[in-house]
Amino acid sequence: MTGIAMPSPDPLILARRDQIVAALRELVPGEGVISSIDERRAFETDALTAYRRMPLAVVLPSTTEQVAKVLAYLNREGVPIVPRGAGTSLAGGALPQEDAVVVGVSKMAKVLDVDLPNRTIRVQTGITNLGVSGAIAHEGFFYAPDPSSQLACTVAGNIAMNSGGAHCLKYGVTTNNLMGVTFVTMTGEIVEIGGDAMDPGGLDLLGIICGSEGQFGMVTEATLRILPMAEGARPILFGFRSSEAAGAAVAAVLGAGIVPVAIEFMDKLAIDICEDFAHAGYPRDVGAMLIVEVEGAPHEIDEQLARIGEIATEHGATYSRQAKTPAEAAAIWKGRKSAFGAMGRISDYICMDGTIPTGRLPEVLHRITEICDAAGLQVANIFHAGDGNLHPLVLYDMNDPVSLAKAEEAGDEILRACVEVGGCLTGEHGVGIEKRELMTVQFTHPELAQMMRVKEAFDPNWLMNPSKVFPLGLRQQMRQAAA
Amino acid sequence: MTGIAMPSPDPLILARRDQIVAALRELVPGEGVISSIDERRAFETDALTAYRRMPLAVVLPSTTEQVAKVLAYLNREGVPIVPRGAGTSLAGGALPQEDAVVVGVSKMAKVLDVDLPNRTIRVQTGITNLGVSGAIAHEGFFYAPDPSSQLACTVAGNIAMNSGGAHCLKYGVTTNNLMGVTFVTMTGEIVEIGGDAMDPGGLDLLGIICGSEGQFGMVTEATLRILPMAEGARPILFGFRSSEAAGAAVAAVLGAGIVPVAIEFMDKLAIDICEDFAHAGYPRDVGAMLIVEVEGAPHEIDEQLARIGEIATEHGATYSRQAKTPAEAAAIWKGRKSAFGAMGRISDYICMDGTIPTGRLPEVLHRITEICDAAGLQVANIFHAGDGNLHPLVLYDMNDPVSLAKAEEAGDEILRACVEVGGCLTGEHGVGIEKRELMTVQFTHPELAQMMRVKEAFDPNWLMNPSKVFPLGLRQQMRQAAA
Numbered sequence: 001m002t003g004i005a006m007p008s009p010d011p012l013i014l015a016r017r018d019q020i021v022a023a024l025r026e027l028v029p030g031e032g033v034i035s036s037i038d039e040r041r042a043f044e045t046d047a048l049t050a051y052r053r054m055p056l057a058v059v060l061p062s063t064t065e066q067v068a069k070v071l072a073y074l075n076r077e078g079v080p081i082v083p084r085g086a087g088t089s090l091a092g093g094a095l096p097q098e099d100a101v102v103v104g105v106s107k108m109a110k111v112l113d114v115d116l117p118n119r120t121i122r123v124q125t126g127i128t129n130l131g132v133s134g135a136i137a138h139e140g141f142f143y144a145p146d147p148s149s150q151l152a153c154t155v156a157g158n159i160a161m162n163s164g165g166a167h168c169l170k171y172g173v174t175t176n177n178l179m180g181v182t183f184v185t186m187t188g189e190i191v192e193i194g195g196d197a198m199d200p201g202g203l204d205l206l207g208i209i210c211g212s213e214g215q216f217g218m219v220t221e222a223t224l225r226i227l228p229m230a231e232g233a234r235p236i237l238f239g240f241r242s243s244e245a246a247g248a249a250v251a252a253v254l255g256a257g258i259v260p261v262a263i264e265f266m267d268k269l270a271i272d273i274c275e276d277f278a279h280a281g282y283p284r285d286v287g288a289m290l291i292v293e294v295e296g297a298p299h300e301i302d303e304q305l306a307r308i309g310e311i312a313t314e315h316g317a318t319y320s321r322q323a324k325t326p327a328e329a330a331a332i333w334k335g336r337k338s339a340f341g342a343m344g345r346i347s348d349y350i351c352m353d354g355t356i357p358t359g360r361l362p363e364v365l366h367r368i369t370e371i372c373d374a375a376g377l378q379v380a381n382i383f384h385a386g387d388g389n390l391h392p393l394v395l396y397d398m399n400d401p402v403s404l405a406k407a408e409e410a411g412d413e414i415l416r417a418c419v420e421v422g423g424c425l426t427g428e429h430g431v432g433i434e435k436r437e438l439m440t441v442q443f444t445h446p447e448l449a450q451m452m453r454v455k456e457a458f459d460p461n462w463l464m465n466p467s468k469v470f471p472l473g474l475r476q477q478m479r480q481a482a483a
Numbered sequence: 484m485t486g487i488a489m490p491s492p493d494p495l496i497l498a499r500r501d502q503i504v505a506a507l508r509e510l511v512p513g514e515g516v517i518s519s520i521d522e523r524r525a526f527e528t529d530a531l532t533a534y535r536r537m538p539l540a541v542v543l544p545s546t547t548e549q550v551a552k553v554l555a556y557l558n559r560e561g562v563p564i565v566p567r568g569a570g571t572s573l574a575g576g577a578l579p580q581e582d583a584v585v586v587g588v589s590k591m592a593k594v595l596d597v598d599l600p601n602r603t604i605r606v607q608t609g610i611t612n613l614g615v616s617g618a619i620a621h622e623g624f625f626y627a628p629d630p631s632s633q634l635a636c637t638v639a640g641n642i643a644m645n646s647g648g649a650h651c652l653k654y655g656v657t658t659n660n661l662m663g664v665t666f667v668t669m670t671g672e673i674v675e676i677g678g679d680a681m682d683p684g685g686l687d688l689l690g691i692i693c694g695s696e697g698q699f700g701m702v703t704e705a706t707l708r709i710l711p712m713a714e715g716a717r718p719i720l721f722g723f724r725s726s727e728a729a730g731a732a733v734a735a736v737l738g739a740g741i742v743p744v745a746i747e748f749m750d751k752l753a754i755d756i757c758e759d760f761a762h763a764g765y766p767r768d769v770g771a772m773l774i775v776e777v778e779g780a781p782h783e784i785d786e787q788l789a790r791i792g793e794i795a796t797e798h799g800a801t802y803s804r805q806a807k808t809p810a811e812a813a814a815i816w817k818g819r820k821s822a823f824g825a826m827g828r829i830s831d832y833i834c835m836d837g838t839i840p841t842g843r844l845p846e847v848l849h850r851i852t853e854i855c856d857a858a859g860l861q862v863a864n865i866f867h868a869g870d871g872n873l874h875p876l877v878l879y880d881m882n883d884p885v886s887l888a889k890a891e892e893a894g895d896e897i898l899r900a901c902v903e904v905g906g907c908l909t910g911e912h913g914v915g916i917e918k919r920e921l922m923t924v925q926f927t928h929p930e931l932a933q934m935m936r937v938k939e940a941f942d943p944n945w946l947m948n949p950s951k952v953f954p955l956g957l958r959q960q961m962r963q964a965a966a
Contacts, residue, residue, distance in 0.1 A: 115840075115842075116738065117734055117737065117738040117840075117841065117842040118840045118841060118842055119737075140740070162687070172659075175687065175690065176655075176659065185929065185933065189929040191927065191929050191930045191933060192927075192930065193930070195905070195906075195907055202914065202922060202925070202926060202930075202931070202934050202952070203691060203694065203695060203934040203937055203938070204645070204658065204690050204691050204693065204694045204695075205691070205933065205934060205937065207658065207687050207690025207691055207693075208686060208687050208688070208690055208691040208937070210687065210690075211686065211687045212686060212687075228740035251600060254600065254602075255599065255600040257623070257711035300783070357598075357600075357601045358600065358601060359598075359600040359601055422678070423678075424678055431685065439685065442685070443685060444674065444675075446668065446672040446674050447674045447675065447676070447685075448685070450668065450674060450688065450940075450941070451685050451686040451688060453940040453941070454686055454688065454691070454937060454940045454941075455686070456940065457933075457936035457937045457939065457940040458933070458936070458937075469685070
């Protein structure tokens, strides 16, 4: 039982389950259709684990043509579809619904082409994020967006959510690194969108598909921009007495015109939990910590770190340590990237994902503490500070429905606070189900109506991941107005 | 008379001209409505000067609210609208039609806010591109996209066309530097799209509005990302015996993992014309020339230029000269940026705008020569080589309709050649009327149909810049299919 409603399943679709499964087996022969309760269970949730729904069936096609046949069939039959990458969504973007077929890309994970002179790689979208960089590392190249879940999450999911990561401060998010896609429409047409060039002509459908949370159709192949690795990179740790002081230092570094590759923030609770888990060598006696990474030639790194160090000192840094070896640097990042997993060992939590102007960091951090204190909840702050992308982890107890309700309420209040200072509801996790009803806090009715009309230009029947992103009530209003 | 058809004006609208003008005067009091033939003449063409159409009337609102009232009125009355920035479009994107009202943003050109810590500037979109950088230069910041027409062209037009420029190799095009807009819908609703953050939640309407060629509604204000100026920048000139050799050098520099700020290419004819006009100090005895600019601290510039110099030498550079003073650097850029104007002094020309994978430069340059030789036409090649954005200028005589027809045919063939090697129809000038019918060369029918459905999600009545971008015949087919 949770605070976020899902629509009741359509009994007419539930009644046709056997027939739908049989038809899907025709379209995707072999072992591509999953029908038994036991096997379906692996797909009933994503990383917003408080929510579970058993899907009608699961299909894992092996080719774009199979995806096209499946979408055309389900669209014709009026059966909802929930697309799925690796199911690492933190906002419920991949949560099934009981009358929906999950269509997953996990069997389509090949590298199709590497073009170093043009700095692109062509992949099937079931490949993991880290798999992309892995395929080109020996050539000295990498794929920039690096969500913490990069070992598991797929390019398909990254595109759906326009994912970022620690290093997007310098390199941008998925949309800044995506050149083209093979896209399957709801009627089963296979279209090529974008290409190898900056402005491929026509409307920028690529940009609007990126971040559409799987509500438009399915992306089965993608051309990604790859970058040459920097000559070197080095992280430095700074400790501060308070979160506010660390936040002020971030704003000052950016205000001085320095662009590090990453600036990551962890408060006391986050430091302790990560250090217990990963033994990264984080300082224990500070109120908050920053990981700042810069890259370039050794002397450029030295110069940048010296300037950053001066600013940190001016803002009261009480601790500072540069990574001296690659192993030390790797340990620092391992600690940060394992944060959500480390937290999961000691408590249930909901991970919020809001973004604010970096200049407002100190006051928003203060406000988050106030909100959680008032609710009697613990909060760990760990986030991409450089681009103002907050990830407060609000702790609760899954066996206590009251504590989940309180955590969700506090999370809502935190996101409202982000919007109030000129920020927004999501940084990189998407809206999913988690922030669906909050969309009205950030957007006016005409703004949401315009978005919904664009959604309908791709999916007029609202079958593609239909219970996500847009407030359910607003959709009904729009339908009634149109009828 | 030219080869590109415009639809016949609607006589019912022409007959209502006086009534429409009177209504517009109510909505935009003062001198905001232009009705006399003489004054309208200034708006009858854009930089694709071979095409002229006298608009029904011209409105120049002073506020977003006036724009909203004007769009709502014209939409209600079924009157087509052609939006206009400075009218510098090279593809006919701002060409009026006789039954359309031109709505221009030239009276809305204020800087509204500068936020250095968050690195943004908020402007009204009638401001010129150079006006944006001018407003922040004293603080050491600049706005990156730099079309050659930047002295005249507006931010509104840059957004409509997703404009680039010489420096977009490093900094990206308009869409990469646009954070948010105030957008007026066809029904006169004023909506805020995007914001100050990387992923503002909801659908990426911002990305699809950027580059929509004024077909969705009007953008009256914009928040732009600004960047700190580099410590220094220095251009270097390289001369080569042939265009092919220069093209191969470009591919080699990029393949080596170097990212200059700009790599500009000029062939012999372009060099001569620009040098005659601007006295930039270009070499006269070479077959082609590259301008390569790098930036950073002095020693970084030296290092990069040394590596680039080695590669140029390996590829047969016969001439090399670094700018030694800021004045010399400015002269080198002045020559390049005045190219289109300089060419206009000696001949009529159509400026093509295709993009190709940089690895294919030598063969496409060869093909362009073949195509123009076969047509008996002169061609000057001058373009952004670093990102493969070609600008062949095909020379013709405006007083000789046969030569224009031949030039347009050769231009079409050049663009087909770009698409054939995996490139595309536009780099930064947009589709406009010029490449409308060629869209079917690059896109399939389902791809174009999907784009048109998105256009209709914003403008269901096809009133906004309606004769541009999409093949006219295809639209009729879609309408008949829907009816």
